[in-house]
Amino acid sequence: xxxxxxxxxxxxxxxxxxxxxxxxxxxxxxxxxxxxxxxxxxxxxxxxxxxxxxxxxxxxxxxxxxxxxxxxxxxxxxxxxxxxxxxxxxxxxxxxxxxxxxxxxxxxxxxxxxxxxxxxxxxxxxxxxxxxxxxxxxxxxxxxxxxxxxxxxxxxxxxxxxxxxxxxxxxxxxxxxxxxxxxxxxxxxxxxxxxxxxxxxxxxxxxxxxxxxxxxxxxxxxxxxxxxxxxxxxxxxxxxxxxxxxxxxxxxxxxxxxxxxxxxxxxxxxxxxxxxxxxxxx
Ligand SMILES: CC(C)=CCC/C(C)=C/COP(=O)(O)O
Numbered sequence: 039x040x041x042x043x044x045x046x047x048x049x050x051x052x053x054x055x056x057x058x059x060x061x062x063x064x065x066x067x068x069x070x071x072x073x074x075x076x077x078x079x080x081x082x083x084x085x086x087x088x089x090x091x092x093x094x095x096x097x098x099x100x101x102x103x104x105x106x107x108x109x110x111x112x113x114x115x116x117x118x119x120x121x122x123x124x125x126x127x128x129x130x131x132x133x134x135x136x137x138x139x140x141x142x143x144x145x146x147x148x149x150x151x152x153x154x155x156x157x158x159x160x161x162x163x164x165x166x167x168x169x170x171x172x173x174x175x176x177x178x179x180x181x182x183x184x185x186x187x188x189x190x191x192x193x194x195x196x197x198x199x200x201x202x203x204x205x206x207x208x209x210x211x212x213x214x215x216x217x218x219x220x221x222x223x224x225x226x227x228x229x230x231x232x233x234x235x236x237x238x239x240x241x242x243x244x245x246x247x248x249x250x251x252x253x254x255x256x257x258x259x260x261x262x263x264x265x266x267x268x269x270x271x272x273x274x275x276x277x278x279x280x281x282x283x284x285x286x287x288x289x290x291x292x293x294x295x296x297x298x299x300x301x302x303x304x305x306x307x308x309x310x311x312x313x314x315x316x317x318x319x320x
């Protein structure tokens with residue numbers, strides 16, 4: 039084994055330890071060509087293979103073939119590329135790291151002992167206001183109580199939008215399978231199995247979609263319109279404060295909910311269409 043002193047001087051000079059044939063470690067400079075006896079051994083050494091793979095692309099291209107052939111052993115080019123992180127890969131992992139860090143810092147109501155733990159009950163009320171069950175129950179109740187055809191049409195489409203949202207978010211969660219933040223306590227009421235996953239936030243999609251729906255189909259005074267927008271924003275923000283979601287889950291949830299409303303408009307069920315569909319079924 040190399041002494042700590044040897045290890046630190048190796049780190050300074052950019053060299054790495056390699057196991058020699060007699061079991062001892064020898065140091066090879068990354069910037070200089072290794073001696074011939076080490077070149078031969080690198081062919082079967084995984085550390086050396088990793089080093090070759092992380093060589094600069096210009097040096098690899100210089101070999102003029104589709105395989106790397108340092109030390110006499112052929113290494114497929116695609117293997118080298120997998121080990122070489124792309125710019126997009128680095129950008130994505132940096133974004134992910136910032137997301138994790140920010141979400142953890144903002145999760146100030148994640149439990150009672152957290153810095154804003156005392157407002158957790160209030161945040162849970164906001165959570166319920168964006169939950170699927172009160173919205174579904176409210177839409178069914180209004181549909182039942184509505185005595186105008188126009189009112190029934192709007193409520194029927196709100197019901198369709200809410201079901202569509204549950205299906206699309208469920209599919210997306212099952213596809214992405216991102217875990218919820220580690221600091222989340224899974225004490226949410228009435229969840230589906232996919233709600234164990236984090237991406238995207240179902241509350242954020244519902245809040246964005248329902249806000250657009252209400253603003254488009256309910257004649258509301260200006261202060262109420264502002265209140266609807268504030269409610270939707272707060273529902274999304276409370277997901278991160280409660281520690282339920284990462285920031286990116288909520289951001290994507292808002293975008294998805296906004297887009298879902300366009301889909302609802304495209305699929306809009308009109309009484310005429312419903313009557314003709316029912317007529318065709320009979
Ligand atoms: C049981 C019904 C009808 C809906 C489930 C609603 C729910 C719990 C969604 C999860 O939301 P987040 O993804 O924002 O945590």
